[in-house]
Amino acid sequence: MSAPKLFSPGPVLVKDNVRWSLLHSDICHRSKEFEEMFVNTQEKINKLFQADEQYYSVIVSGSGTAANETVLSSIFKPNDTVLLIRNGMFGDRLFEIIQKYKIPMIETDSTWAKYPDLDLIEKTIIENPQIKVVAMCFHETSTGMINPVYEIGQLCKKYNKIFSIDSISAAGGQFIDVVKNNIAIATSVGGKCVGAFPGSAYICAKKELLENISADQCKNVYLSLYKHYYSAKTTHQTPNTPNITLFWPLNTALTNIIEEGLSTRIERYQRCAKIIREGAKRLGFRLLLNEHMSNTVTSVFLPEGIEANLFLDEMEKRGYVFYIGKGDYAKQNMIQLCNMGEIYEQDCYNMLNVVESCLKDLRR
Ligand SMILES: Cc1ncc(COP(=O)(O)O)c(C=O)c1O
Numbered sequence: 001m002s003a004p005k006l007f008s009p010g011p012v013l014v015k016d017n018v019r020w021s022l023l024h025s026d027i028c029h030r031s032k033e034f035e036e037m038f039v040n041t042q043e044k045i046n047k048l049f050q051a052d053e054q055y056y057s058v059i060v061s062g063s064g065t066a067a068n069e070t071v072l073s074s075i076f077k078p079n080d081t082v083l084l085i086r087n088g089m090f091g092d093r094l095f096e097i098i099q100k101y102k103i104p105m106i107e108t109d110s111t112w113a114k115y116p117d118l119d120l121i122e123k124t125i126i127e128n129p130q131i132k133v134v135a136m137c138f139h140e141t142s143t144g145m146i147n148p149v150y151e152i153g154q155l156c157k158k159y160n161k162i163f164s165i166d167s168i169s170a171a172g173g174q175f176i177d178v179v180k181n182n183i184a185i186a187t188s189v190g191g192k193c194v195g196a197f198p199g200s201a202y203i204c205a206k207k208e209l210l211e212n213i214s215a216d217q218c219k220n221v222y223l224s225l226y227k228h229y230y231s232a233k234t235t236h237q238t239p240n241t242p243n244i245t246l247f248w249p250l251n252t253a254l255t256n257i258i259e260e261g262l263s264t265r266i267e268r269y270q271r272c273a274k275i276i277r278e279g280a281k282r283l284g285f286r287l288l289l290n291e292h293m294s295n296t297v298t299s300v301f302l303p304e305g306i307e308a309n310l311f312l313d314e315m316e317k318r319g320y321v322f323y324i325g326k327g328d329y330a331k332q333n334m335i336q337l338c339n340m341g342e343i344y345e346q347d348c349y350n351m352l353n354v355v356e357s358c359l360k361d362l363r364r
Pocket of ligand 1: 064065068090126141166167198
C-alpha cells in the first residue's frame with residue numbers, strides 16, 4: 001500500500017533525508033557527539049526564529065504542548081499575571097495550562113476565529129498594571145488565523161510586558177522574527193512546518209528572561225525551563241534522558257530549511273496554499289476565513305449535502321488525509337486542508353483532482 005499523503009496540520013510528510021536520519025547509530029546523551037549535535041541544533045533553531053545573540057534555544061523531549069507547558073509553568077514569579085489572547089482551540093489549550101498552574105489570568109475575548117481587538121487589548125493592559133506576560137498563539141491552527149503578532153509585540157514594548165508566543169504551527173511556515181516582533185519567548189515542534197517528526201519540541205527565549213528564572217518558581221519537575229536552560233548552558237545536554245533518536249531528524253529538517261532558504265520555504269507554502277484555496281472555492285467549498293490566513297492551513301466547509309466524516313473516510317481510501325474541524329466546526333462540516341512539510345504545487349493539484357472525483361462519487 002502506498003504511503004498516505006498527509007494534508008494535515010501535523011504530523012507531516014518528511015523529506016527522505018529526515019527519515020533516514022532516524023537510523024543514526026545509538027549514542028549516549030552524555031557523549032561529546034550528542035553535545036555537538038545539540039549545540040548545532042540550538043544554533044539552527046535560533047536561525048528559524050530569526051533570533052540574534054540576545055536569544056537562546058532549548059530542546060524539550062515531548063510534543064508541542066510540552067514546550068508550551070514548560071514555558072507557562074516556569075516563567076511566572078508569585079502574583080505575576082498573564083493576559084491571554086485566545087481565539088481558537090490552541091488558545092484554549094494555553095488557557096487550560098495557565099489554569100492548571102493557578103497563574104492569575106486576565107482575558108479580553110475568547111471567541112473562536114475572531115481577530116483580536118487591539119484597542120481592547122491596550123485598554124486592558126493599561127487598566128491592569130499587574131500584567132507581566134502577554135500570551136497568544138502566532139498561528140491559531142484550529143482556524144488557520146495569523147494573529148496580530150507585530151502589533152501586540154509593539155504594545156508589549158510600549159508597556160514593558162513579556163511577550164510569550166505559541167508558534168508551534170507557525171515556525172518554518174511564517175516569519176517569526178522574534179527580534180522585530182518583540183517576542184521574548186517562542187515555542188515550536190519538529191512535526192509541523194519544519195518538516196521533522198512530532199515529539200521534538202523547542203523553545204527560543206531571550207537570555208535575559210532565562211537568566212531571571214529561578215529553580216523554585218518552576219512548577220513542573222520534568223518541564224522546568226530552569227533545568228533545561230541550566231543543563232544546556234553548563235553541559236550542552238538535557239536535564240533528563242532525551243528522545244535522542246528524534247534530535248537527528250530535527251537537526252536534518254532544520255538544515256533542509258537553511259539550505260532551501262527560509263524565504264523560499266515560506267514562498268512555496270504560500271504558492272501551495274493559494275492553489276488549494278482557489279481549487280477549493282472552484283469545487284464549491286466555503287472558506288472559514290477571508291483574511292489573516294496562514295500560509296499552511298485552509299479551513300473549509302464542505303459543499304451542501306456532503307458529510308465531513310464520510311468525505312474524510314472516502315479521501316483516506318483514496319490515499320489523502322485531512323483533518324476534521326475542531327470543536328463545533330466538526331458539526332458544521334468543516335475540514336482543514338493543510339500544506340505543511342513535503343508538499344509541492346503538483347501535489348496540491350493532484351489532491352484537488354482526487355477531491356473533485358470523490359465529490360462526484362459521493363453525489364451519485
Ligand atoms: C498552535 C498549536 N499549539 C499547540 C499545539 C499542540 O501541539 P502537540 O499536539 O504537538 O502537543 C498545536 C498542535 O497542533 C498547535 O497547532
